[in-house]
Amino acid sequence: xxxxxxxxxxxxxxxxxxxxxxxxxxxxxxxxxxxxxxxxxxxxxxxxxxxxxxxxxxxxxxxxxxxxxxxxxxxxxxxxxxxxxxxxxxxxxxxxxxxxxxxxxxxxxxxxxxxxxxxxxxxxxxxxxxxxxxxxxxxxxxxxxxxxxxxxxxxxxxxxxxxxxxxxxxxxxxxxxxxxxxxxxxxxxxxxxxxxxxxxxxxxxxxxxxxxxxxxxxxxxxxxxxxxxxxxxxxxxxxxxxxxxxxxxxxxxxxxxxxxxxxxxxxxxxxxxxxxxxxxxxxxxxxxxxxxxxxxxxxxxxxxxxxxxxxxxxxxxxxxxxxxxxxxxxxxxxxxxxxxxxxxxxxxxxxxxxxxxxxxxxxxxxxxxxxxxxxxxxxxxxxxxxxxxxxxxxxxxxxxxxxxxxxxxxxxxxxxxxxxxxxxxxxxxxxxxxxxxxxxxx
Numbered sequence: 001x002x003x004x005x006x007x008x009x010x011x012x013x014x015x016x017x018x019x020x021x022x023x024x025x026x027x028x029x030x031x032x033x034x035x036x037x038x039x040x041x042x043x044x045x046x047x048x049x050x051x052x053x054x055x056x057x058x059x060x061x062x063x064x065x066x067x068x069x070x071x072x073x074x075x076x077x078x079x080x081x082x083x084x085x086x087x088x089x090x091x092x093x094x095x096x097x098x099x100x101x102x103x104x105x106x107x108x109x110x111x112x113x114x115x116x117x118x119x120x121x122x123x124x125x126x127x128x129x130x131x132x133x134x135x136x137x138x139x140x141x142x143x144x145x146x147x148x149x150x151x152x153x154x155x156x157x158x159x160x161x162x163x164x165x166x167x168x169x170x171x172x173x174x175x176x177x178x179x180x181x182x183x184x185x186x187x188x189x190x191x192x193x194x195x196x197x198x199x200x201x202x203x204x205x206x207x208x209x210x211x212x213x214x215x216x217x218x219x220x221x222x223x224x225x226x227x228x229x230x231x232x233x234x235x236x237x238x239x240x241x242x243x244x245x246x247x248x249x250x251x252x253x254x255x256x257x258x259x260x261x262x263x264x265x266x267x268x269x270x271x272x273x274x275x276x277x278x279x280x281x282x283x284x285x286x287x288x289x290x291x292x293x294x295x296x297x298x299x300x301x302x303x304x305x306x307x308x309x310x311x312x313x314x315x316x317x318x319x320x321x322x323x324x325x326x327x328x329x330x331x332x333x334x335x336x337x338x339x340x341x342x343x344x345x346x347x348x349x350x351x352x353x354x355x356x357x358x359x360x361x362x363x364x365x366x367x368x369x370x371x372x373x374x375x376x377x378x379x380x381x382x383x384x385x386x387x388x389x390x391x392x393x394x395x396x397x398x399x400x401x402x403x404x405x406x407x408x409x410x411x412x413x414x415x416x417x418x419x420x421x422x423x424x425x426x427x428x429x430x431x432x433x434x435x436x437x438x439x440x441x442x
Contacts, residue, residue, distance in 0.1 A: 006256055013252025017053050020085060020249040024049040027088030045088065048081040049249065055081075056254040082246060089242035104211065111201050118194040125187040134181035141174045213237070354392065355400040358383050362423050369421035372414050373398065379422050 028045030032038030059074035131137065144150065149167040153159050156168035214233045221228045352360075358380050377394055384391040392400070402408065407418040 009256030010253065013053075013248065013256050016245060016248035016252055017050065020089065020245045021046040021049045023092045023245070024085055024088045027091060045084070049085050052078060052081045052085055052246075052250050053253045056251055057257075060254075078250075082250060085249075086242060086246050089245050090238065093238045093241040093245075107201070111198070114194055114198050114201065118191065118198065121187055121191050121194060125184060125191065128184045128187065129177075129180050131177045131180040131184065134178065134185050137174055137178045137181050141171065141178060144171050144174070353400060354384065354389055355380070355397060356404065359401070359404055363420050364423055364426065365419060366421040366426075367419060370411075370416040370418050371420055371422055371425075372416050373408075374414075375422065376401070376417060379424060 024045035025042040028041035028043070029038040031041045055074050055078040059071055059078065062068070062070035062074060144167070147167070149164055150156070150171075153164045153168060156164075156171060159165050159168055211230065211234060214230050214237060217237075218228060218230045218233045221233065362379060362383050363376075377397060380397060381391045391397070401417075406420055409416055409418055
């Protein structure tokens with residue numbers, strides 16, 4: 001699961017980094033006077049944006065290693081490239097937001113104009129007097145013009161009698177009705193066109209507001225800040241988008257790679273293996289008879305003083321097998337162990353965790369021995385109680401203990417760790433045995 005989260009985090013951070021690099025490339029390209037100059041500036045801007053994502057690794061590594069000059073240089077470079085990238089992100093976000101807002105404002109204004117014009121056309125159509133259909137009026141007029149009175153009056157230009165006057169008045173009324181019918185017909189066509197345009201625009205968003213998001217946020221913010229304006233909210237949104245890209249692309253990779261614990265110190269298994277080799281070399285150098293305990297900090301009382309030899313080194317205690325030999329041979333064994341431990345490199349990139357400290361204090365490498373996972377975890381919990389520490393959960397402890405390089409097998413349905421023994425069990429085993437002392441003739 002940890003690796004899945006890490007991969008997803010790297011992919012998300014990579015998308016943000018790619019978007020930010022593309023924006024920086026466009027910004028750098030716009031600075032060139034020619035196409036070649038634009039390509040050069042664009043490549044430099046994209047490289048600077050990628051460097052922005054790598055610098056956190058360099059900075060924190062320098063801090064851990066206490067190389068303050070490199071840490072200061074990393075911080076300075078990161079500040080410069082982030083500021084440059086921030087300007088390009090702000091410019092790109094503002095340009096796109098204002099362009100889209102302006103386009104939506106134009107569409108909203110056009111929609112309002114169409115509705116206003118439709119209302120005006122409907123009002124004008126309502127002012128037209130009552131009339132019959134245009135075709136019916138035109139047909140009646142054509143019928144009157146075919147009568148003799150139309151010719152006698154020369155198209156109602158020469159009216160000489162009452163009958164001719166009545167004929168011409170009727171024809172004039174029909175012409176007025178025809179004009180009303182024609183105006184109504186034109187108004188109906190115009191109204192139909194306006195309604196078609198309004199219906200086509202009705203499916204588009206933001207017909208009432210140019211920036212609905214800023215409008216809603218302004219109304220919400222006005223409950224706490226009455227003086228806030230929509231322009232302030234639009235500026236804050238532009239700044240927020242730029243910060244999202246810069247922070248996400250700058251620290252996204254560093255945060256995502258934390259799942260793989262890049263700065264954890266090396267496993268303690270090689271160190272423990274070296275200690276086992278040293279112990280084995282000491283055992284070969286001198287014949288082993290019985291376990292003895294001798295502290296090097298106290299003077300020896302005799303050649304056969306059966307005590308284990310404790311050599312303090314780097315706040316650790318190294319126990320070597322008990323031997324029966326002359327003081328000069330014991331001194332040679334001690335000297336070899338000390339020289340080997342001093343010559344061994346100590347690589348520590350991070351503090352030890354509780355599992356590693358428990359391994360050092362309560363576990364001993366021992367061929368032919370094994371410990372069940374349950375016994376090991378119970379002893380770990382007891383050790384945590386004695387140290388006033390919070391024990392880790394069993395899965396976390398098992399994972400951290402496996403990183404120490406201890407072999408694990410499943411024997412008779414139980415998980416056992418091979419080649420180690422608990423010091424508490426060894427002490428109990430030695431206490432149940434009768435002490436054996438070596439003797440040497442005077």
